[in-house]
Amino acid sequence: MRYRAILSYDGTAYCGFQRQVDAIPTIQAEVEKAISAVLGQPVTIIGAGRTDTGVHARGQVIAFDVEGWRYDDQTLLRA
DSSP states (O other), X not given: OEEEEEEEEOOTTSSOSSOOSSSOOXXXXXXXXXXXXXXXXXXXXXXSSOOOTTOOEEEEEXXXXXXXXXXXXXXXXXX
């Protein structure tokens, strides 16, 4: 099932939205890590836009696919 979420974040400590190959901190990497921890499976998010280093966002839309989620949608919302 595909989920959509709307994010707001302070990007001060991050090197932009898009995940990078090296271990620099990005919003995408942190959000993927958090959602994956809740779901117990790896998740890749798709962002509707990107931000540069140090840029904040309000209302940024992401999407991600979940296979075999065994709880209802409200459980995911509360996580």
